Amino acid sequence: MTTDEPALRLHGVSRTFGQTAALSDVSLEVPHGTVCGLLGRNGAGKTTLMSLAAGHDRPTGGRVEVFGRDPFTHAPTTSAVSLVRDDQRYPDDFRLRHLLAVAPRFHARWDRERAAELVDAFRLPARTDVKKYSRGQLSALGIVLGLCSRAPLTVFDEPYLGLDASARRTFYAQLVADLAEHPRTVLVSTHLVDEMEALLDHVVVLEGGRVVRDCSLDEARSAAYTVSGPAVVVDGLTAGLPVLTSRRLGGLRSTTVEAPLTPEAAAAARAVGAQVEQASLQDVVAAHGADRDDDDTAHRTAHPTLETAGARA
Ligand SMILES: Nc1ncnc2c1ncn2[C@@H]1O[C@H](COP(=O)(O)OP(=O)(O)OP(=O)(O)O)[C@@H](O)[C@H]1O
Incomplete structure (x- = not known):
């Protein structure tokens, strides 16, 4: 050996x-x-x-x-x-x-x-x-x-x-x-x-x-980040980026994209009132095999970032 x-x-x-x-x-x-x-x-x-x-x-x-x-x-x-x-x-x-x-x-x-x-x-x-x-x-x-x-x-x-x-x-x-x-x-x-x-x-x-x-x-750990906020704002910020998961609750959306969180991306999100955070390893793992775009209300409580967004809204 x-x-x-x-x-x-x-x-x-x-x-x-x-x-x-x-x-x-x-x-x-x-x-x-x-x-x-x-x-x-x-x-x-x-x-x-x-x-x-x-x-x-x-x-x-x-x-x-x-x-x-x-x-x-x-x-x-x-x-x-x-x-x-x-x-x-x-x-x-x-x-x-x-x-x-x-x-x-x-x-x-x-x-x-x-x-x-x-x-x-x-x-x-x-x-x-x-x-x-x-x-x-x-x-x-x-x-x-x-x-x-x-x-x-x-x-x-x-x-x-x-x-x-x-x-x-x-x-x-x-x-x-x-x-x-x-x-x-x-x-x-x-x-x-x-x-x-x-x-x-x-x-x-x-x-x-x-x-x-x-x-x-x-x-x-640095593979992905999550943007949460008004759906129209989040969609604008994540347009063209590879989406791992996206969940919608009423007018709010939480989208995890597969990209490193650069200072520029963080600043752009905050400038328009969206929340942005590094996705956890658990988020990245859970995203694989999950539906890419899920507006089903039955899944709302399964996504902690969405709960956070909802609580802060
Ligand atoms: N002996 C077997 N006969 C038929 N199908 C099997 C057999 N072993 C595994 N599979 C199938 O292969 C796939 C992978 O199973 P595996 O047990 O490797 O998954 P896993 O990632 O360990 O799952 P878990 O996290 O639930 O333990 C599953 O669809 C399972 O049903």
Whole structure:
């Protein structure tokens, strides 16, 4: 295994299930030693991509490489990846001690001491069969297994399901501390974009099985801005710009455009009484796969910028 190769490279990858194209012609590289957020709406293809990265599945077309090798056929590469699935199953009669005993057989770099610390931090019950764990306890268990595997590529598929806010903070803090001590590559899918944004170095956004963004966090953050105000004013300010989403409430409109927010654009908007702000990463992700122009009142409360505009009007 060499660190000259990207941790993960997909080249023209497709994965179809019958008539469904879960991934279509996906090419991307996850740089070595980064935390990469895999983002996108439900059904965008995140879990499919993660299964391919872990060598649990094969692409229908194209090539998947982990550290330059095929994770499906090259056994040492398969064992260099740890995939923590949100629906991970364990043997019926397993308790925590059984899992902690077998884990080192699958992960050469397994860290026993860290595992003991994390079990305490997440208060995982020792005397309960794992199959009876709550949703949050199962997620915490997956986090322990993923972090302590020290796998060169660790993949977390929505690792926070059922975790309370305090346990999620524990996860984020442990991830940051562990990566500082033992740098490696992490690929994590999440819908909690606002909450996890600070952990990410790199961002990949999928929409309908295709990559619509593959860039650093900073690039993703500065990719779009939102203008809100009287519809006629907003339409004038955004004419000719690539619109990600646009929502209308009565005479007000809120439009997110895919362009950097320059001082000139901000000044022009304010001069005519419109509000303008950098779109959040969450706004950018939500815009992909959403209707481009939505005047349906049923959606009004789904857009925080519009609520803001309405409240200020
Ligand atoms: N085994 C399968 N058989 C048939 N269709 C599948 C299978 N696995 C995934 N799909 C389909 O492929 C598409 C992508 O699914 P995937 O689970 O990768 O999305 P996702 O981005 O992880 O979604 P979510 O955020 O809801 O978890 C969906 O349309 C899904 O229904």
